[in-house]
Amino acid sequence: MRVVTLRRLWQGADVQVSGRDVLYVVLLLLPFALIVLSLMLGLYSISVENVGRALLSSIAPAMAESVPQTELTLVLRIRLPRVLSAALIGAALASTGVAFQGIFKNPLVDSNLLGVTSGAGFGAALALLLGGTAALVQGFAFGFGLLAVSLAYVGSRLYSTAPMIVLTLMGILIGSFFGSMTSLIKYVADPLNTLPAITFWLLGGLTGVTWSSVPSLAVITLVGGAFLWLVRWRLNILSLGDAEAVTLGMNPNRLKLIIIVCATLMTAAAVAVGGVIGWIGLVIPHAGRILVGPDHKRLIPVSLALGASFLLAIDNLSRALLPTEVPLGVLTGLVGVPLLILLLRRNQTGW
Amino acid sequence: MILEARNVTFAYAAGVPVLRRVSLTLERGMILYLLGRNGCGKTTLMQCLSGGLRPNAGQITLDGRDLHSYAPAERARQIGLIPQIHTPAFAYTVREIVLMGRAPHLGLFGSPGKRDYLIADEALESVGLAHYAHRPYTQISGGERQLVLIARGLAQRCQVLLMDEPDAHLDLHNQQKVMEIVARLAGQGLSFIVSSHAPNNALAYAHWVLLMKTGRVLSAGAPADTLTAPLLSDAYDLEADVIYDGADDQRVPRAVLPRRRTR
Structure with a gap:
């Protein structure tokens, strides 16, 4: 690896910066650049200067003077809530995927392992069947997502041995139960109106996102993400198993439970707003490992940034570049799979 | 003395004790070997000593203080x-x-x-x-x-390192490499408890041996006193010979050889 030595003039000390460090910083800054780019793109494209002025106008109203009213409305009222939601949802799905893979010691799971997404899907389908408003759909999705994981947890408490394995099994069982219930709702739903609405929701999308859903999503994602950030190095130890965590002076079960609660809240909030956007939680963690290695000290920050960037890019593709909006859950796989195969070619992590 | 176990008894299920009144004393810089058949309680004893399991009866002390009065991180800084x-x-x-x-x-x-x-x-x-x-x-x-x-x-x-079968899956060269490093670190004051299925390594490196059978201590002492043909035959349920080296008045046990049942 190439090592560049920079001289810190104000301290006179040598600081070594490797290529990997540069990549790490670039990855962390990527979502911010993409947020600005996403605000520029659309059927009506807006210059970077006007996007900047529109964003700053909330602090300094004078900045908006030279910006047309249409552009202000587009940036602040229409694009910004959608773009922020995409970034938050991508960050939440990817970082909770990393957390679940770590605590379940399995690189093939994501945060839906305990049934949160299946529960949320059922909740949303039920709300749509009842003809509910967008707020009701979000509320039901969030509530049933939490209910599914709670049921899995309570179920696993019925047995005293091997709690993690029983919890996983319960999660899979509860998940498939809610999957069947969703299919039942689709079967009885009105095929002209309700069924397409349910199907479309289950494929994921940010078309109807307004400011009203952003605050709760933002608070849950930022608080949860901050917690995962704080305990990120401990994920390394949890991923070695309970016995070693205990000999290294930790209480693995308590920390794992807190992480599961945190990841479940984040996933439920993300799915409630964006629908079922699969794939990110499973594959962004792998992309992160290929880029910065498996150490969670860097992997958690990178997965937050990479998840946000990926969903922003996918949403731009869906919104601005294609003639008609393609559901996000479809595009994530269509774009992400070739991308990951490309990344795998230069994989040196050897997992 | 830094780590001491007195009459430690432990059972996973009530009425089926895996450890029965096990006692040991670990001094600074000592390499203590735990030997015995599979299932004799070596691993359970190690887990009790590392604080992962709590004995049903008996006491484990670290530097004179009850091991379970240590906070997990505090304990992990010692063991x-x-x-x-x-x-x-x-x-x-x-x-x-x-x-x-x-x-x-x-x-x-x-x-x-x-x-x-x-x-x-x-x-x-x-x-x-x-x-x-x-x-x-x-x-x-x-x-x-x-x-x-x-x-x-x-x-x-930490002051004490517990090693769970460090010689398993290693060839002779690597067993020696690992144990030479252990011996060197012990010389610097670190203490080791080593569970093992290699009595020959115990003869070479141990200062003290605990020979266990079905959850009890069969014999404890210096390697030359515990790794004798009768005690080994009892512990492992087989006929074993001990090969000695040196003149009669200062002979040293060098190897343990199980006998074939039929020839």
């Missing part, structure tokens, strides 16, 4: 456990694995800083693997992994 060679799900580098030994010295929300990296590199140096720091732990050999886990114990800065 480290080196598990059997394993393959983690993720390909951490050797240095990242060693750094994990710093966990009991850092807060829950902390992560290792410059000083911890220095300590980890120093620990790798003392097991002779400094040049392996950036290799993936999953891609090095069994003997090297054992040394990396010892380095993690050193980075943990």
Whole structure:
């Protein structure tokens, strides 16, 4: 690896910066650049200067003077809530995927392992069947997502041995139960109106996102993400198993439970707003490992940034570049799979 | 004395004790070997001594204080456990694995800083693997992994290291390499409890041997006194010979040889 030595003039000390460090910083800054780019793109494209002025106008109203009213409305009222939601949802799905893979010691799971997404899907389908408003759909999705994981947890408490394995099994069982219930709702739903609405929701999308859903999503994602950030190095130890965590002076079960609660809240909030956007939680963690290695000290920050960037890019593709909006859950796989195969070619992590 | 167990009794299920009134005393700089058949309670005893399991009866003290009065992180700063060679799900580098030994010295929300990296590199140096720091732990050999886990114990800065069958899966060369490093560290004041299925290594490296059978201590003492043909035959349920070296008045046991049942 190439090592560049920079001289810190104000301290006179040598600081070594490797290529990997540069990549790490670039990855962390990527979502911010993409947020600005996403605000520029659309059927009506807006210059970077006007996007900047529109964003700053909330602090300094004078900045908006030279910006047309249409552009202000587009940036602040229409694009910004959608773009922020995409970034938050991508960050939440990817970082909770990393957390679940770590605590379940399995690189093939994501945060839906305990049934949160299946529960949320059922909740949303039920709300749509009842003809509910967008707020009701979000509320039901969030509530049933939490209910599914709670049921899995309570179920696993019925047995005293091997709690993690029983919890996983319960999660899979509860998940498939809610999957069947969703299919039942689709079967009885009105095929002209309700069924397409349910199907479309289950494929994921940010078309109807307004400011009203952003605050709760933002608070849950930022608080949860901050917690995962704080305990990120401990994920390394949890991923070695309970016995070693205990000999290294930790209480693995308590920390794992807190992480599961945190990841479940984040996933439920993300799915409630964006629908079922699969794939990110499973594959962004792998992309992160290929880029910065498996150490969670860097992997958690990178997965937050990479998840946000990926969903922003996918949403731009869906919104601005294609003639008609393609559901996000479809595009994530269509774009992400070739991308990951490309990344795998230069994989040196050897997992 | 730093670690002492008195009449430790433990049962996973009521009425089926796995350990019965086991006692031992570990001094500073001592290598204590636990020998006995599979299922005789070696691993359970190690888990009790590392604080992972709580004895049903009896007492374990560390520096004269009840082991269970220590907070988990406080205990982990004194006692480290080196598990059997394993393959983690993720390909951490050797240095990242060693750094994990710093966990009991850092807060829950902390992560290792410059000083911890220095300590980890120093620990790798003392097991002779400094040049392996950036290799993936999953891609090095069994003997090297054992040394990396010892380095993690050193980075943990504890007084006592418990080793769960360090000689399992290792060829003769690597067994010797690992045990020579253990002997050197013991010479510097670190204490070791080693569970093993290799009585010959106990003859070569142990200061004290605990020969166990069905959860009890069959015999405890210096290797030459515990690893005798009658005691070994009893412990392992077979006929065994001990091969001695040297003149009659100062002969030293060098090897344990089980006898074939039929010839």
